[in-house]
Amino acid sequence: MELPVVDKQEALARLDGDQELWDEIRAIWLADARGLFEVVAQAAESRSSESLRRAAHALKGASANVGAVRVTAAARELELRSVEADWDRLAALLAKLREETDIALRELPLA
Amino acid sequence: MNSIAQPRILVVDDERSSLQLLSMVLRHEGHLVDAAGDGPAALESAAANPPDLVLMDILMPGMNGFETVERLRNLDGCRAVPVIFLTGMEDLESKLRGFAMGAVDYVVKPFHLEEVRARVRIHLQLAFAQRELAEEQGRRLRLLGQAQREMMVRPADLPEARFAVHYAPAQEAGGDLYDVLSLGPGIHGYLVADVSGHDVGTSLVATAAKALLRQYAGPVFSPEETLRLMNRALHGWLPPGRFLTACYVRLNRNTGNVRAVSAGHPAPILIESATARIRHLDAEGDVLGAFPQARFGSVDRPVRKGDRVVVFTDGLFEGFDGGFDSCRAALEAALSDLVRVPLEVLPERLVEAMGPTSCGDDVVALAFEV
Numbered sequence: 001m002e003l004p005v006v007d008k009q010e011a012l013a014r015l016d017g018d019q020e021l022w023d024e025i026r027a028i029w030l031a032d033a034r035g036l037f038e039v040v041a042q043a044a045e046s047r048s049s050e051s052l053r054r055a056a057h058a059l060k061g062a063s064a065n066v067g068a069v070r071v072t073a074a075a076r077e078l079e080l081r082s083v084e085a086d087w088d089r090l091a092a093l094l095a096k097l098r099e100e101t102d103i104a105l106r107e108l109p110l111a
Numbered sequence: 112m113n114s115i116a117q118p119r120i121l122v123v124d125d126e127r128s129s130l131q132l133l134s135m136v137l138r139h140e141g142h143l144v145d146a147a148g149d150g151p152a153a154l155e156s157a158a159a160n161p162p163d164l165v166l167m168d169i170l171m172p173g174m175n176g177f178e179t180v181e182r183l184r185n186l187d188g189c190r191a192v193p194v195i196f197l198t199g200m201e202d203l204e205s206k207l208r209g210f211a212m213g214a215v216d217y218v219v220k221p222f223h224l225e226e227v228r229a230r231v232r233i234h235l236q237l238a239f240a241q242r243e244l245a246e247e248q249g250r251r252l253r254l255l256g257q258a259q260r261e262m263m264v265r266p267a268d269l270p271e272a273r274f275a276v277h278y279a280p281a282q283e284a285g286g287d288l289y290d291v292l293s294l295g296p297g298i299h300g301y302l303v304a305d306v307s308g309h310d311v312g313t314s315l316v317a318t319a320a321k322a323l324l325r326q327y328a329g330p331v332f333s334p335e336e337t338l339r340l341m342n343r344a345l346h347g348w349l350p351p352g353r354f355l356t357a358c359y360v361r362l363n364r365n366t367g368n369v370r371a372v373s374a375g376h377p378a379p380i381l382i383e384s385a386t387a388r389i390r391h392l393d394a395e396g397d398v399l400g401a402f403p404q405a406r407f408g409s410v411d412r413p414v415r416k417g418d419r420v421v422v423f424t425d426g427l428f429e430g431f432d433g434g435f436d437s438c439r440a441a442l443e444a445a446l447s448d449l450v451r452v453p454l455e456v457l458p459e460r461l462v463e464a465m466g467p468t469s470c471g472d473d474v475v476a477l478a479f480e481v
Contacts (some may be wrong), residue, residue, distance in 0.1 A: 014222060025132055
């Protein structure tokens with residue numbers, strides 16, 4: 001079963017059902033996600049697996065808070081695989097992460 | 112530490128939404144919250160306002176969470192602050208390392224606010240309970256210290272011993288002690304000792320040492336035998352690593368003689384009244400309580416009326432960088448200025464002349480006059 005782009009219900013359950021709090025976290029994510037992704041992309045380009053791991057970890061954390069579960073999953077995959085330094089495979093995962101980030105940036109404002 | 116009514120929590124996370132989320136939730140709970148986006152900012156905040164609890168992200172660029180906690184522990188008021196690490200779900204290794212570093216708990220990301228609140232609450236309660244316990248211990252130590260001071264013989268209690276003393280335990284219950292006792296008409300014993308360590312055990316040892324002195328100081332025993340018997344009793348009773356240094360001086364005013372016995376203690380000083388000459392009464396001896404068979408050397412000197420003897424602990428030398436000789440030179444210089452001061456103020460003035468002794472050790476300076 002494919003994950004939803006945003007699992008707002010799960011996020012709200014963690015946040016005591018506080019819609020306002022979620023709105024705030026969402027605003028932060030919408031403002032930061034592109035920048036966080038760019039850090040990931042740069043780390044991949046410079047082929048530094050440690051930087052890549054840290055950058056993916058940061059995007060994962062931010063996305064998990066707001067309930068952007070597909071971005072979270074893609075970032076997590078990248079974080080875990082970064083140590084293998086299989087750069088072809090990592091490039092594919094990075095493309096997937098970019099796609100998921102773009103989708104979430106489009107859909108999250110409507111959620 | 113702040114009051115339990117409004118605890119201060121330091122939240123450290125480089126990721127903005129986590130930082131915001133935690134800060135807001137904890138503020139809503141009524142806590143004072145300091146938020147820091149990286150290790151250096153956290154250290155700066157903690158130095159200015161020591162927190163009661165720290166929530167620390169582990170994976171941060173630059174200074175990571177472990178490193179930050181290590182440095183945090185060196186700040187005033189943060190040595191024992193409880194730390195909760197913020198970690199990813201799959202980060203077992205980080206969790207274990209966090210606990211090894213003295214973390215009290217961890218919270219898994221993404222945060223479940225109810226869980227965060229519950230963990231924060233329980234660890235604040237624990238921290239404040241521990242503080243109360245420590246304060247209670249402090250109160251007990253103060254009472255013990257007070258009792259210890261009250262048990263010390265004062266010059267007015269034994270005027271014929273003609274002594275004056277400066278006694279300033281650095282801790283609530285200190286390891287320094289002195290005693291003065293009458294051993295028959297015209298004969299007095301003067302003891303100054305220093306117990307290793309600074310805790311409740313130390314003051315118990317001090318009390319025991321005084322009881323033993325009184326038991327073995329009678330006219331049937333020589334001063335060396337007194338220390339030997341004390342050593343035997345203490346050795347059977349003290350835990351390993353615990354010992355005393357002591358100087359015991361017996362003055363016989365009838366025969367005009369002092370005998371000083373040392374147990375690894377700084378030598379007492381004789382100030383001859385007629386010539387203002389200063390003599391170190393050097394005698395070598397083992398420390399008390401560490402070995403079953405200890406040896407205690409002694410030195411005898413004839414004395415005249417008006418001569419004075421000063422017995423002290425090495426706390427008097429606190430703050431001196433120099434070695435043995437420079438300490439002695441300083442002591443001689445200080446005493447040569449104090450040859451003519453009244454006996455009652457001699458110990459006090461000597462301690463003053465030797466400079467600030469606030470460096471953590473206790474000081475006893477005891478002077479008596481023939």
